[in-house]
Amino acid sequence: MLRKKLPLKNLLKKPFRTAALVLIAAFMTAALFGGSVASASLQNGLESLEKRLGADIIVVPEEAEAKIELENILLQGTPAYFYMDKSLRERIAAVDGVELTSAQYFLVSANAECCSVQVQIIGFDEATDFTIKPWLKETYSDTLGENEIIVGSSLSTQVGHSLKLYGVECKAVGKLDATGTGLDTAIYTTNDTVRTLIRASQEKGIGVLAKQSPDDVISSVYIKVKDGYDIAEVAGNINLTVDGVEAVRTRSMITDTADRLSAISGGINAARIAVWVLAAVIMTAAFSVLAGVRRREFAVLRTIGFSRRQLGAEVLSESGMICAAGIAAGLIVTALTVFPFGRLIEQRTGLPYLSPNAAASTGYALTAAAAVLITGALSSAYSAYRLSRADTGNILREGD
Amino acid sequence: MKIKENIFGIAELLASAVLTAGSVSVFAACGEHEGKYMACHWAQNAVTLIGVLLIISALIRLFTRDNGVRAGIAVTQFLLSAAAALIPGTIINLCMMETMRCHTIFKPAVIILAVISAAVSGADAFITIRKTDRSVYVTEKAAA
Structure with missing residues (x-):
C-alpha cells in the first residue's frame, strides 16, 4: 500500500x-x-486553396493593383472590385489552348446591416461556371433564383435565413464548406441578383457602381486549359494577344503562398x-x-x-x-x-x-x-x- | 487572511478581474461604427456585468470564514461563469462575419476565461462542500 x-x-x-x-x-x-x-x-x-481555385489561369484587368487585389480577396478576404470590358472574355476564349472560360463579377457591399464590414459579392454565370458550382453542389443542387445567395462558411448567416444587402433581402440557400481562405467570407450569387443589388445601391445613392453593370463589365475570367497544352504558354499567349488584361497562373499564385x-x-x-x-x-x-x-x-x-x-x-x-x-x-x-x-x-x-x-x-x-x-x-x-x-x-x- | 486557505478565492478573483478588465480593453468586442453599436456590443456589456458580479462575490468569499457561505458563493460563481461562457454567440448574437474582432478575439477569450473561472469555482465548491459535510459530521458525532 x-x-x-x-x-x-x-x-x-x-x-x-x-x-x-x-x-x-x-x-x-x-x-x-x-x-x-x-x-x-x-x-x-x-491544399484547400489549391483545390478550390479550380482553374489553371485567372485573367484580371492589366492595372497593377488588380492581381494584388485578387490575391487579397482569395487569401485574406479583403473585399475589392476591378473591372474590364465584357467582350474580352470572347477574345480570351478564342486563344489557342483555352478549353473553358467563366467570368466573374466582383461587387463590394456597403456595410451590411448587422456589422461594420463590407462583404465581397461574387456574381457568376451558372451556365459556364466550373470553379464554384462543384462546391455549391455539395450544399445546393438547384439553380439560384432571384435574390438567392450562397454564403461562405465564415458568414454566420444560416441557410434559409436572409441577409440585407443595400436594403435588399437576400435569402441564403446554401453554405460552402470552410476553406481557411478569403473565399469563406464571400457571398456568391447570379448576375441577375447582382443587377438588382446595383439598382438598389443606386436608389440608396451609392453611385460608385452606377455605370458598371455586369451587362458591360466583368472582373475576372477563370480558364481551364485543354489537355496537352502548356499552361504557362497559354497564359503568355493571352497576355500577348489580348490587350488590357493580365493572365495569372493560379499555380504561381499558390507557389508564392506555398513558399511563405x-x-x-x-x-x-x-x-x-x-x-x-x-x-x-x-x-x-x-x-x-x-x-x-x-x-x-x-x-x-x-x-x-x-x-x-x-x-x-x-x-x-x-x-x-x-x-x-x-x-x-x-x-x-x-x-x-x-x-x-x-x-x-x-x-x-x-x-x-x-x-x-x-x-x-x-x-x-x-x-x-x-x-x-x-x-x-x-x-x-x-x-x-x-x-x-x-x-x-x-x-x-x-x-x- | 491565510493564502493557503484562500487559494481558490484568490484564483477566482484573478480570473474574474481579467475577464472584466479584458472585456472592455484587450479583448473587447467590435467598436462603435458610424454612431451605431452592433449586436456584439451588448454581448460585451453582458459579459462585463457578469464579470463585476464575479469580482464582488469573489471578494465576499475571501473575507468570509463560514464554509457553508463559501460553498454557496462558489456554486453561484460556477453558474455565473458558465453563463458568461454562453453569452457570446449563443445567448447574444455576434456580428455576421466570423473574421470580425468579436468572433476572432472577444468570443474565444471570454469562453476560455469563463471556463477557467468555472473550473476553479467548481473545484472550490466541491472541496468546500466536502469540508462542510465533514465538519457537520464531526460536530454531530461530538454532540452525540
Whole structure:
C-alpha cells in the first residue's frame, strides 16, 4: 500500500520541484502538439486553396493593383472590385489552348446591416461556371433564383435565413464548406441578383457602381486549359494577344503562398524540435541531479525492504506522474489557444489556415503525449538504474 | 487572511478581474461604427456585468470564514461563469462575419476565461462542500 502511494506522496511533499518538472513536460507537450496542429492547419489551408481555385489561369484587368487585389480577396478576404470590358472574355476564349472560360463579377457591399464590414459579392454565370458550382453542389443542387445567395462558411448567416444587402433581402440557400481562405467570407450569387443589388445601391445613392453593370463589365475570367497544352504558354499567349488584361497562373499564385507557408512551417518544426531536445536535456539533468540528492532517501527505502526493481519502479512512477500532469496541462493550454484563435492566426499570418478535424487533432495529441512520456521515461531511466544499483551501506555510512 | 486557505478565492478573483478588465480593453468586442453599436456590443456589456458580479462575490468569499457561505458563493460563481461562457454567440448574437474582432478575439477569450473561472469555482465548491459535510459530521458525532 505504502509502495503504491509513495511516488505521489513524494511529489506532493516537494511541490516546487514537482511544479518545475511538470512545467517542463507541459512546455514540451505544448510545443509538440501546438507545432503539429499549426503546421497541419497551414498545409490544410494551402491544399484547400489549391483545390478550390479550380482553374489553371485567372485573367484580371492589366492595372497593377488588380492581381494584388485578387490575391487579397482569395487569401485574406479583403473585399475589392476591378473591372474590364465584357467582350474580352470572347477574345480570351478564342486563344489557342483555352478549353473553358467563366467570368466573374466582383461587387463590394456597403456595410451590411448587422456589422461594420463590407462583404465581397461574387456574381457568376451558372451556365459556364466550373470553379464554384462543384462546391455549391455539395450544399445546393438547384439553380439560384432571384435574390438567392450562397454564403461562405465564415458568414454566420444560416441557410434559409436572409441577409440585407443595400436594403435588399437576400435569402441564403446554401453554405460552402470552410476553406481557411478569403473565399469563406464571400457571398456568391447570379448576375441577375447582382443587377438588382446595383439598382438598389443606386436608389440608396451609392453611385460608385452606377455605370458598371455586369451587362458591360466583368472582373475576372477563370480558364481551364485543354489537355496537352502548356499552361504557362497559354497564359503568355493571352497576355500577348489580348490587350488590357493580365493572365495569372493560379499555380504561381499558390507557389508564392506555398513558399511563405513553407518558411513558416519550417520555423515551427525547428522550434518544435529545439524545444523537445532542450526539454529532454533539462529533464535528464534534473532527474540525474535529483538521483544524487536523493541517494540517502533511496538507501533508507532499500534497508526497509524495497527491492532494486521496486526502487527503479519508484523513480519511473514519479517521472510518469510528472509527465502525465505536464501532458494534461500542455494539451489543455494548447487546445485553448490554437483552436479558438485559429481565425486570428489566419488573419495575422495572411495565410490560408484550416484547423485539422477532431480525429487528426486527437492523433496529434496522442503522438505528442507518447513522445513526452517516452522522453520522460528515458530521461529518468538512467537515474533509476543508478539508484537501484547504489551500495546502500556506503551511502548510509557517508552521512555518519 | 491565510493564502493557503484562500487559494481558490484568490484564483477566482484573478480570473474574474481579467475577464472584466479584458472585456472592455484587450479583448473587447467590435467598436462603435458610424454612431451605431452592433449586436456584439451588448454581448460585451453582458459579459462585463457578469464579470463585476464575479469580482464582488469573489471578494465576499475571501473575507468570509463560514464554509457553508463559501460553498454557496462558489456554486453561484460556477453558474455565473458558465453563463458568461454562453453569452457570446449563443445567448447574444455576434456580428455576421466570423473574421470580425468579436468572433476572432472577444468570443474565444471570454469562453476560455469563463471556463477557467468555472473550473476553479467548481473545484472550490466541491472541496468546500466536502469540508462542510465533514465538519457537520464531526460536530454531530461530538454532540452525540
